[in-house]
Amino acid sequence: MYKILHKEVFSETVKLMVLDAPLIAHKAKAGQFVIVRIDEKGERIPLTIADFDAEKGTLTIIFQEVGKSTMQMGMLEEGDAFENVVGPLGHATEIKNYGKVVMVAGGVGIAPIFPIARALKQAGNHVTCIMGARNKSLLFWEDKMRAETDEVIVCTDDGSYGRKSLVTEPLKEILEKNKDVAQVWAIGPSIMMKFAAITTKPFNVPTIVSLNTIMVDGTGMCGGCRVVMTEGAKFVCVDGPEFDGHQVDWDLLLSRLSFFRAEEQRAVEKWKEHTCNLDDAFDAKVKAG
Numbered sequence: 001m002y003k004i005l006h007k008e009v010f011s012e013t014v015k016l017m018v019l020d021a022p023l024i025a026h027k028a029k030a031g032q033f034v035i036v037r038i039d040e041k042g043e044r045i046p047l048t049i050a051d052f053d054a055e056k057g058t059l060t061i062i063f064q065e066v067g068k069s070t071m072q073m074g075m076l077e078e079g080d081a082f083e084n085v086v087g088p089l090g091h092a093t094e095i096k097n098y099g100k101v102v103m104v105a106g107g108v109g110i111a112p113i114f115p116i117a118r119a120l121k122q123a124g125n126h127v128t129c130i131m132g133a134r135n136k137s138l139l140f141w142e143d144k145m146r147a148e149t150d151e152v153i154v155c156t157d158d159g160s161y162g163r164k165s166l167v168t169e170p171l172k173e174i175l176e177k178n179k180d181v182a183q184v185w186a187i188g189p190s191i192m193m194k195f196a197a198i199t200t201k202p203f204n205v206p207t208i209v210s211l212n213t214i215m216v217d218g219t220g221m222c223g224g225c226r227v228v229m230t231e232g233a234k235f236v237c238v239d240g241p242e243f244d245g246h247q248v249d250w251d252l253l254l255s256r257l258s259f260f261r262a263e264e265q266r267a268v269e270k271w272k273e274h275t276c277n278l279d280d281a282f283d284a285k286v287k288a289g
Contacts, residue, residue, distance in 0.1 A: 001081040002036075005058060010140040013065040014108060015074050016050070022057030024087050030115040031093030031242055033212050035219075036061065037084040038076070043069040046212050048112035048187075048241065049088065059085070062111035062140075068270075089219070090241045093208075097124040098182035102174055103149070104130045104167050104196050106188020110141055112210055113187050118148040126150050130170050132188070136161035167192065168199045175203045183208065186245060190254055197245030207245040211236045214257060228252050 006018035024034060033048045051060035065074045076082075093116050101120055105113035110131055121127045127148075132155040133139045139154065139161060146152045153170045154162030163170065167188075175181055184207045186196035193209040200207040214236055216224035225236035228249040234240065 001083065002085040003081045004076055004078050007076075007078050010062075011137045013074075014062065014138060014140065015065070016060065016062045016140075017073075017076070019059045019061065019082065019085060020057060021059040021085055024085060025052045025057050025059050026054045028052040028054075028059065028088040029092035030095065030119040031112070031210070032088035032090045033241055034059065034061070034085050034087030034089065036073070036082050036086075038069065038072055039083045042072075042083060044216070045069055045073070046089075046237070048210060048212050049115065050111035051115055062108060064108045086219075090212075090237065091239075093119065093185075093242060095119045095123050100126045100128075100178060100181050102128045102130065102171065102181055102184045104132075104171055104184060104186040104188070104192075105145075106132045106167055106186075106192040107134070107138060109186075109188030109192075109210075110139070110145070112212075113185065114141060114145060114148070116185055116187075117145065121148050121150070128153070128174060130155065130167045130174075131162075132156070132167035132192070134158065166195075168195050171196060172199050175200065175205060181205055185209075190250070190257060193245060194248075194250040194254070197248070197250070201246050208242050209245040209248065210241045211243060211248070211253070212241040214253065 003020040004017050005020050008016040010016060028049050033046050035044050035046050037044055047061045047063055050062045063070050063073060065071045103113050103117045117127050117129055128151045129145050129149045130153045131139060131142065131145060134157045136156055142154060155165050155167050156162055184200050184205050186193045186207060187210045190213065197207050211227060214225045216222050220235055220238040227234055227236060229247040231247060
């Protein structure tokens with residue numbers, strides 16, 4: 001069992017949990033992921049590591065409630081525990097002194113970008129981070145990111161905070177003004193990563209993306225995370241989760257992300273109906289004395 005030591009609610013759907021996981025924290029590196037399971041019947045959920053502390057033995061995860069399992073996760077509180085946390089899994093980010101790098105973080109992608117940005121800064125890089133979200137309420141960790149990078153640019157789609165623009169606009173401006181940008185990392189919604197890669201390609205700047213959202217099993221057994229690259233097929237869980245964004249077949253990836261949408265929606269509806277029935281039964285019992 002992996003106890004929840006601390007919980008933060010960033011928004012109605014985005015939550016942070018610090019877990020007691022000393023063995024994983026001791027081995028974890030930036031860019032890797034874990035698979036969590038609420039209970040013995042729970043779904044396997046892959047989450048890129050948001051932070052870790054080897055001395056304290058803690059692991060930080062941040063997730064957005066988008067389906068039944070993540071909604072159930074969001075109901076857990078401090079003192080509760082996960083049945084399983086498996087990891088660290090996947091290849092860690094290649095950390096070295098590249099020179100000048102840009103980190104593009106969209107939505108919950110801010111979480112996995114943070115440890116990578118911190119490690120790159122510690123390796124001597126000049127790190128610029130572009131943080132984006134639909135609105136101010138979905139932004140988090142701006143203070144932590146500013147403490148670990150040289151510059152932070154904040155964007156919101158609706159202009160409720162920072163600059164009103166998509167993250168690709170300041171990214172293009174930076175590349176136009178700085179011909180010495182050595183590498184870009186872009187992590188967030190798949191559509192954002194696609195257009196970040198499109199933006200950097202004319203400048204011939206290597207662009208790394210993280211594709212953990214397409215994983216199902218996470219250990220290489222199911223084949224559900226197969227992605228098509230220009231150099232051939234890869235499996236996100238064992239070959240990634242980071243890949244060259246200029247080689248990904250984004251249209252195919254985006255279409256495959258919607259394969260189980262109907263089933264996921266039915267699972268949410270069924271779970272909510274079951275929960276409501278339990279609440280009604282409890283209320284009836286209380287009224288009956």
